[in-house]
Amino acid sequence: MNRIELTLGGNRIEDYTVVVKKPTEATVYAASELVKYLLKATGKALPVVYGEEERGAKRLIVLAHGQAFKDGFRLRFEGERLCLTGNNERSAIYAVYEFLERIGWRFFAQKASYVGVDHGPHTWECEKLLSEGKVDIPSDFSVEQEAVFDYRDGASFALNDEAFCVKLRINAQTWGSRDLARAQYGGARTFAGKGCEGHTFGKLVPIGKYGKTNPEFFAELDGVRKTEGVDWDNAPQLCMTNYASVPVALATMKEWMAQTPRAEYISVSQNDNRSFCQCASCRASYARYGYFGTLIRYVNEVAVGFAKAYPNVKIHTYAYAGTDDINDSVKAHKNVMVQWCPTRACRNHALNDRDCALNRATYGKLQTLSKVANEIFVYDYRHCLRYAMLNLTDLFTLRETMRTYAELHVKGIYSEVNIHALNQCTFEELRAYLFAKLVWDPYMSEAEYDRHINEFLEGYYGKGWRRIREYLDRWNSIDPKMHYTSFYGAMISDEGKYIRDEQGNARFAEFMPKEEVAPFCAWANGKFDEAAREADYGQKLRIEIARTNVVWYELFHRMEEVMRGDDEAAKAETTKRCRDLCSRMRRFMMKYTVYIGMTNTTYMYDDFSLPVSQWRYANDIAGGDPL
Ligand SMILES: [Zn+2]
Ligand SMILES: [Zn+2]
Incomplete structure (x- = not known):
């Protein structure tokens, strides 16, 4: 020390x-x-x-x-x-x-x-x-800073500790995963209610209470008004053209404000499903305003009633699955804040990269959004939900993306990384550190960003940190032309369409040609070996955690072929490697997929010859996807 x-x-x-x-x-x-x-x-x-x-x-x-x-x-x-x-x-x-x-x-x-x-x-x-030796803070020393983003939060196991979050200037309490809002930390930006940061239709107008008495409040699907469902994610959406439910929503909102009077935001947003109302009035509205505009018109009605009593509380809504057809047909009430949830962003390219079709579309939507809403947040998915052990290639695009968010007048970012994971092998500590630095100052220079990366690597991985940096440099520039969705690791063409195999199945996580996988992974393992030689005990463990993403990546792409062949020695060796991967997952408490990983799934520990690519990952939604 x-x-x-x-x-x-x-x-x-x-x-x-x-x-x-x-x-x-x-x-x-x-x-x-x-x-x-x-x-x-x-x-x-x-x-x-x-x-x-x-x-x-x-x-x-x-x-x-x-x-x-x-x-x-x-x-x-x-x-x-x-x-x-x-x-x-x-x-x-x-x-x-x-x-x-x-x-x-x-x-x-x-x-x-x-x-x-x-x-x-x-x-x-x-x-x-x-620093070492003599340090002087000169008498002309003067620093003045102001946060670029008002709302700065990241869901990551690397940001669970409140005291640490304060050191990184994370200032918001989303989804109640920690208690950052306490007075000791100067409070945090919070939403009204408990666990009401989004998907709130079902809570604002509970179907259990109103389903039978006021079926017209709820979605009509296949010609029938829904009158049942849980009052949460699986509730049908509200009929967004029937404003008779607005007073009910307002009454609930007043209760939430009474429970949490310091809240600065309150959410009026769709449930987490696509059961949108198909009544004649809603269909006519979708045709004219889109799903997005129809939602904004409903939320505006709520805002008019709510702003009278709570002029300083922003009303949050999502532009998300179904309502992400963002258009400029309706201007949002001045107190309405729209949070855009781009589930199809390409992390290999910055948001403002004109050569990336996915990001061009995302950029365009944000641009439109900044015209219709006074305030915008982003729900930034910075992990692969399908493959939790897939290391995304966003290290050198993140700074540009964050700056672009700032330039498009985004005021808040909630960055979601491997929810429900206890630990991951995808450099989440580094990524959390860099995210926090950027969400405070997205306009930092490339040299400053680079300095943060290097300082972190040396501090965290020890004297051999340059080997880790070499690995990150090469991984993050594997193929400057490839595109993939961060959500599912699905490969995307230059035209922004899914790349499919001969059977029509979407292809995933193919960041390099198959024949390059083994040499790349051998090279990467060499770098981890070299770094480990100069590391102390704790740093060695951190290096082994990081190495796990390479172990997974190689087996994911090569194991199936080896196990289908008839080289028994290669099969035995590969099975042994799969056992090593599984023991790493247990030892380091890692999940291999975010969604499936929420339940107790240990079947792969019973049979190490099961190819890693055949493990049960998150549901394949790519098939019916409109891309
Ligand atoms: Zn309707
Ligand atoms: Zn791209």
């Missing part, structure tokens, strides 16, 4: 006193973090005073905050005082971490990667002091 000799404008750090101007749970926490990390770095423990400034003491580090909506902060000297000032309580904590980063601290990874399991060997806290 490095130690530094720290001076502020030439003055020794031990001569300073920390002052918390307006003590709140958050600013007291900020001060304790400042003192803790200064002690670790310098060996000096600073006194802290609350409220009144210490009389007589000149050398102060003053923590202060305002009450603004937007996160941001200022760090600067006023005479011999160093003032760390947050726009709000949350960003007063960010100001402290920014200062700590300026003296050399880096917060790479959290302590525990999963809720309820604290003995896992897989991810440990990884925080490093990169």
Whole structure:
């Protein structure tokens, strides 16, 4: 562990006193973090005073905050005082971490990667002091930053720890997977209600309560109004042209606001299915406004009623499966925020890449959306739902994509990575770190982005980190022309259509020609071996976790052919490798597919000769897909 000799404008750090101007749970926490990390770095423990400034003491580090909506902060000297000032309580904590980063601290990874399991060997806290020797913060030092995106959240096992999320300036509490909203962390951006961040039609107008009395509130399918269904994902959609259900929705929304009065968003959005109403009135509306416009007209009705009582709460809705026919036929009410869920983005290319048909379409939809809605969020799927162990190739396109989101006036990003996974072999710690840096500042230079990657790799994988970087460089530039959907890893043509085999089945995860798979994987394994030679025990484990994606990839593409052949030695060797993959999955608590992985599926552990490509992955939705 490095130690530094720290001076502020030439003055020794031990001569300073920390002052918390307006003590709140958050600013007291900020001060304790400042003192803790200064002690670790310098060996000096600073006194802290609350409220009144210490009389007589000149050398102060003053923590202060305002009450603004937007996160941001200022760090600067006023005479011999160093003032760390947050726009709000949350960003007063960010100001402290920014200062700590300026003296050399880096917060790479959290302590525990999963809720309820604290003995896992897989991810440990990884925080490093990169500086050494004498460090001075000069008296003309001045930093001012403001968040580009107001809502910054990522669902990832690598972002489960609240204290770590605050270090990375993740500021929102989506789907209740952790408790970031507590006062200690300066609160978080939240949705009204409990678990009501989306798919809320069924909760706003429960079919259990109204199905029998008001069947006209609900979707007509095959000529019959639905009157039954659970009040959640599987409920039929609301009849979106019947505004008689709006008062019912409004009454539920008022209850939610009473339960969670600090909420800044409330969701009025479709259930997670495609059971949209086919009554004559809805069909006429779809013809004129599309599904999207029909939804916006309904949500606008709700917004008119809701905005009177809650003018500062944004009404969230989705443009998602079925309602993603985004068009400009209807302008959204000024308080309506639309969250676009692009399930067909290509991660091999940046969002603004004009040569990628999938991303051209996504870009166009966002552009249209930015004309009809005052506020846009993105529900960003940054993992392969079908193959959880598939390492996406977005390392060098992510910065450009995030910048493009910002340029298209996106105000919030919820990035979803391998939900329900305890651990993954797809560099999620690195990806979470980079996402957090970009969602704060998507306009960073390529050189800065590169620096973040390298600092992380060295901190996390140890002295042999350059070998890991070589692997990432090559994997992320395998074939600059290929396209695939991030959701299912389905291969896409230049025209934006599924690439199919002779039987008409969609092809998946074919990132390189078959004959290149074995040499590539041998090369990659060599790089992991070299990196492991210079690693300590913990770093070695991290390297083995990362290597698992190569083990999976090779078996996925080669095992079936070997097992169909008659080379018994090759079959035995491949079966052994499959056993190694399975033991890695158990040891490192990995899932091989997001959806199937939600249930207890261990059949592959009973027969290691079952080809990896024949495992049960997430449902094949590609067949009937309109692409
Ligand atoms: Zn209808
Ligand atoms: Zn593409």
